[in-house]
Amino acid sequence: MLVRVVLLLHSYTQFFKLRIIKNKNLQEFDGILVSNKFDDVTKKVISFYNNNPFPNYDNEDNKSTILAKGDNSYLSSLKKLLGFNKKILEVGCGTGQYSNYFAIGTNNHVFALDPTYNSLKLAKDFSDKNNIKNIKYINGSIFEDLFEKESFDLVFCSGVLHHTKDTYLGFEKCAELVKKNGYILIGLYNSYSRFSLTKFFFKLFGAKAVSYFDPILKNKKISQASINAWLEDQYNHPVERSHSIQELLSWFKKFNIEPLSGIPNINSVQLNKIYEQIDKKNLHKRKSKLSLIFSQIKMNFNLLGKDAALFCILGKKL
Numbered sequence: 001m002l003v004r005v006v007l008l009l010h011s012y013t014q015f016f017k018l019r020i021i022k023n024k025n026l027q028e029f030d031g032i033l034v035s036n037k038f039d040d041v042t043k044k045v046i047s048f049y050n051n052n053p054f055p056n057y058d059n060e061d062n063k064s065t066i067l068a069k070g071d072n073s074y075l076s077s078l079k080k081l082l083g084f085n086k087k088i089l090e091v092g093c094g095t096g097q098y099s100n101y102f103a104i105g106t107n108n109h110v111f112a113l114d115p116t117y118n119s120l121k122l123a124k125d126f127s128d129k130n131n132i133k134n135i136k137y138i139n140g141s142i143f144e145d146l147f148e149k150e151s152f153d154l155v156f157c158s159g160v161l162h163h164t165k166d167t168y169l170g171f172e173k174c175a176e177l178v179k180k181n182g183y184i185l186i187g188l189y190n191s192y193s194r195f196s197l198t199k200f201f202f203k204l205f206g207a208k209a210v211s212y213f214d215p216i217l218k219n220k221k222i223s224q225a226s227i228n229a230w231l232e233d234q235y236n237h238p239v240e241r242s243h244s245i246q247e248l249l250s251w252f253k254k255f256n257i258e259p260l261s262g263i264p265n266i267n268s269v270q271l272n273k274i275y276e277q278i279d280k281k282n283l284h285k286r287k288s289k290l291s292l293i294f295s296q297i298k299m300n301f302n303l304l305g306k307d308a309a310l311f312c313i314l315g316k317k318l
């Protein structure tokens, strides 16, 4: 017991020594730092996710399954690109799948931020059960200015900002936390493909009907908690907007962030090969506006809106 307390204290002081968290007086509950100065929209979103922590875990999830899922996606190449001993912030980590993936098998310092306490509790329990120690969970909002500027080698924020009071302001807050030469990944709902027939069926016939159509529910063997979280998040969300690739690219430009790759493609660099292709300058030539619009329209036919019409862009701060 004593050894555990000493180890925990050691890991907390390590995180504070990094001088990244501005407010040293945050309260700690169950190993989670808590700050709670939330705006009204965030409060509304918190009460939604406290009932449906997202994405939740599948029954059989453990360190190896989370590692395998990440390794099967573009995250694997991104993790390789980052390397070791890096400072990573995940904004809106939900139940912490991405943060845990970035932490597993590395000496990275991962900061996982989310205003929904119940989601963080699941995330923290998962890390504890799987002996993943290099994550600091913070119960707070991106609008609270909790971190020192230009502190992180990667700011990762997927599926979050379109559920806040102001997507652009949220982006600004994320962008200012990235170090020079650091990376930022932003994932947002796409305005060309967020409309889906499945959504329409949900409104008409309810949850049971969409489980026959929704590709995520159809294709995955997942826990009831994950199913409920997915249904609520996709079909019943109280705050949601959508954006285009062109819009996000213009925001990157304002912050002197070079867009490197995306899903769908913004150039010929494949996000799942970013580590191998980042230096191949001939692949970086940007697609035309028309071609970008066409790719976004095409997302509608990607397994009937798989991945919830989410697009993402990875950039590097110059």
Ligand SMILES: C[S@@+](CC[C@H](N)C(=O)[O-])C[C@H]1O[C@@H](n2cnc3c(N)ncnc32)[C@H](O)[C@@H]1O
Residues within 6 Å of the ligand: 042, 045, 046, 049, 054, 055, 091, 092, 093, 094, 095, 097, 098, 113, 114, 115, 116, 119, 140, 141, 142, 143, 157, 158, 159, 160, 163, 164, 233
């Ligand atoms: C759809 S979930 C995405 C979770 C995770 N990023 C993923 O993709 O698995 C959206 C998350 O954004 C969080 N969120 C909402 N408002 C936020 C804010 N102002 N700052 C940070 N996170 C926020 C919610 O609590 C929720 O966990």
